[in-house]
Amino acid sequence: MSLVEKTGFFPDYYLNLKNSQSSIFDVQVAKIAACRNDYERLTFVEQFPGVRERDAELQVRRVYAGKDADTAAQLKEKGNQAFKAKNWFEAMLFYTRSYMALPEDKASERAIILANRSATLFHMEKYDETLIDVKRSIDWGYPKELLYKLYERQARCYLAQENFPYAIDCFKKCITALDDAKVPADKRSKLCLDCMTMIKLLERDPKSSKQAERQMKLGEVKLTMAIPDEKEFLSEAVRIDQNYAEGRFARAATDITVGEEILVEKPFVAVLLEKFAKTHCDNCFIRTAVPVACPKCADVLYCSEECQSKASSTYHRYECGILPTIWCSGASINCHMALRVLANKSLDYFLNIKQDIEKELTIAEILKLPSDDYRRVSHLERHEKTRLPSNFFQHTLMARFLTKCLAEAGYFGATPKAEDLNTIGGIILRTLQFIQFNTHEVAELHAKKADGNEKTVFIGGGLYPTLALFNHSCDPGVVRYYRGTTIHVNTIRPIEAGLQIAENYGPIYTQEGREKRQAQLKDLYWFDCTCDPCLENWPTFEQLPTDVIRFRCDGPKQCRAIIEVPATCNDFMIKCVTCGESTNILKGLKVMQDTELMTRTAKRLYDAGDYSKALNKFIDLLKIMYEVLAPPFPDFCQCQQHTKDCFLHLGNFYNLN
Structure with a gap:
């Protein structure tokens, strides 16, 4: 996600700064490469020609419009x-x-x-x-x-x-x-x-x-629109590992079956998109018909007194009255999340941990930290060594702007100290860097029962410390859904012990070709994807062959290699080129016949709105198919998609009718 949107005063501010000294601007900006850390980058930008002189263009002010x-x-x-x-x-x-x-x-x-x-x-x-x-x-x-x-x-x-x-x-x-x-x-x-x-x-x-x-x-049951608090959970079947080639990643410690819930996690920080500020709770993202209003501003609402109290005692005490400035600036939701990371904690908290932020920690040490400890997320990937000077300069300008927003809101007290401004600005700059590559879009499923149309809508963004450690695959092993801002992660196919548990950062092989997928991933996440669909150039769903069946070798040696058999083949014993043994494909053909009936039953349950029963049917289907057939093939892809749709119905849902 980009640093700024297309409109807003911040892009104009940057262009005006650049145009005011166009002949030497790039040369001057390149000098930021000599800075050794984020605090030095803040100092460099603070002293950059024209920056202070144009502060009025940043329009940082606390306003309470809408209350009348x-x-x-x-x-x-x-x-x-x-x-x-x-x-x-x-x-x-x-x-x-x-x-x-x-x-x-x-x-x-x-x-x-x-x-x-x-x-x-x-x-x-x-x-x-x-x-x-x-x-x-x-x-x-x-x-x-x-x-x-x-x-x-x-x-x-x-x-x-x-x-x-x-x-x-x-x-x-x-x-x-x-x-x-x-x-x-x-x-x-x-x-x-x-x-x-x-x-x-x-x-x-x-x-x-x-x-x-x-x-x-x-005893008396308290009525509230707040969603029940969910206990966080990481399955014992999941192990977080690290190596030079793959970085940090999730691995299956034991065999994991289809449909297992392996992670339930609350966000370290989450921010609602402006367009949903008057329909959803700013704290938990639940859509609310009887909201609680902020007493001072008319910019946000809450589902309950509980959420309003949580927000006002943490981040909203500083965002109240500043939100219009952030929204009008053109700053992306990632920038808003970076500000909220700081607004959730006091100035003293960050001043006290400043010296610890740079310390290298092992995965085991990071996972032992409290869930709200900044160091749980501060060591996430930020590609510091490969950023261009122009990129650093723009991010540092944004960090400076966000620091000014906090100062205007009273975060630093009546008289901010220069060293405190630099410390917080440096931490915001670091936060902007790792948030760029590690956030997730929080979604809500919208459905029209009249015509059966369903679509997933992006309502906000969140940073999930444990899930951020999962690597990407264009054929992910998991599916995500949300209850409020809490994320649930379930397996969408069997994962053998020792293999990576990969999620998906955006494009999947069934929808986008390899070239387009890899270009998107390179642009957004700065890495070259080497998952199986990319290495083997799997076809998209529309291009998947329907005249070839992919069986798993079921010979005595159990090599589990893939045997591709034409749909017109009349032989039942097929020789595996890997192990040399023969596989009886009658079992696989019988499975394909049985799954047709099961699929019709599962779809009927889904259409009737019985999503839990439909989910169980689709999970059973995936288990059966995966045992004898090997992806990619159309039936398996469709079944996975149906399973994902069922999971989505367990989370944030809105009936448009």
Whole structure:
């Protein structure tokens, strides 16, 4: 991924700097090659002619646009009009926009808007979301004389969910709250009678006492839209090794079968794309219909108070008000991730570990470090020795800009020290280098049930310390999917003990020819791919031969060589040119017949939305085919793709209908 996007003020800033001294610019820039480390590169750029003089062009400022009481009031009124017209979804959207636009000091207005939103959610039969917004409204100080409305709404939600003890409790609260209600006596009496009637009916229901006993044992369950926290996991079947030729890589310590989950990992850092900032949680990336807003800025939202609290206590305290500057600059998501790496930790943290960052660590030592230790990622590949002076210069300029953003946000205190600015700038520069080659696109599966179309959408980026150690193959052994920002890695074919466990950095052999794949990998990751599909120049899926069947040698010597047999062959015993023994291909032909029926069953389950059962069927198919047939061949490729699709449905998913 590039350093900057096509538009933004940073590319203009760089071009203006270059054009101001075009005759000597390249000569001056080349001098950065003499710098011994990133801190010296920062000093070099700081003293570069014209850099300081053009600081105004960087437009670094903290702004809080989007918070306006009048705008919030107008949006609220639009929500009210949509509500009266029973356009529940439209009303909910207007109330959400109104809530996000409210300034920090408008607590009472916030409570009313959230109560209004809860009413739309109730009509949409989104009961959990309704209950969450009702609680928020009460916590923000909803008017005492109107509280009875919220308690009745709570009760109706619990009634719809058949949670009778909670419904009884809320009906009782509604009756008590009527003492403060400013309603006509007849309406008060009717509502009180309705509540008492419901309480008596529910108390007589046998379910109520049983539910109450169970709830006493389990305790109160907190309602939240936050996704459950997942435990990180690295399979014992995976070993991380290192050698000169292959660098750091993952190897199978034991035989691994198809479909095994070998890694569950949270990101060291993750950043949501700007275009999803108003639909997804900025912290966990979950799409949310009842978001929590940042009290100061209108740039991001959160799925829950938990995520909002995590963000505000770490990175968002410095990104708040600075995000518009980053977005308008044209800086890529990689640059944003580099800034967030620093924003997640305090200045003192990085000052204290500065001397340790350059120390060489073994793989074993790195893996023993805490998951949030910067040294877990600081030694990832950054191709420092092969970078051109112009590349270093541009990255250093970006590091300087990002450091200025942190300074504007108060990261360095009221009076930043020059040495601290240089230290943090140097660490950001190092971070920009390794992030360039080691991040992953966080994805969400979008589906239209009406026409069956599905596509994977890039919603953000993340850096996963363990997965970053896996090497690439154009025929990967694993598939990735995401739950929020947590990545899950499962095998997509059997992997024998001792072999590499390779993932995929982008192009795969079934979709792109070798020349194009290798050009992309060279451009983005700076290496020449030597995987089997590249060495043997495997054909793309469209070009895979359908008149040749690739059997594995099943002779007495078990050499497992590949025997290519024409589909028109009438012989059943085929001699292996590697071991000289004969293989009976009847078994393979029988497998091909059996898999046709299994494939139809698996596809039927997938189309019916039973993805777990479909997944199990496709995994069984892969195991059977891999035992007697050798990739590449069309049926196996299609089965792998179906398996990947099933896994994707276990993660981030959005139904466009």
